[in-house]
Amino acid sequence: MDTDVTKVLIIDESEAERYLIRRDLGLSSLHYQVYEAEDGHSGLALTEEVNPDCILLDLKLPDQSGFQVLQQLIGDRRPPKRAVIVFTVLSPTSLRDKALSLGAADFLIKGRTDPAGLDRAIRQALRNN
Secondary structure, three states: OOOOEEEEEEEOOOHHHHHHHHHHHHOOOOEEEEEEEOOHHHHHHHHHHHOOOEEEEOOOOOOOOHHHHHHHHHOOOOOOOOEEEEEEOOOOHHHHHHHHHOOOOEEEEOOOOOHHHHHHHHHHHHHHO
16 A cells, blocks of 8 residues: 555535545645545445545434444544544534544534645544544
């Protein structure tokens, strides 16, 4: 495996949102290999298949809540096996607190995070993992 490549899995039901994230990751100085899933079940299966370094997880998924997926990704591993960043349009502090308490590396809000901020969050999550 090329150590200069960071594998990122986007789990988000919206094809348009996945496109925007892919575009933003393409502006980074890091080289990202991006995988995509549109629901929690597919995301969990793809996680096992490609073993991503970082997962960008939306809380609103068509088949289960993002929190359920987060719990399955993190489990009781501390520190977690891989960095998971919740990246959602939902912004209440209670959701942020819950995500972080379940082991998410960060909580970002779509539309308020520019490409450089997303890149910084991924880098920080990988350093801390």
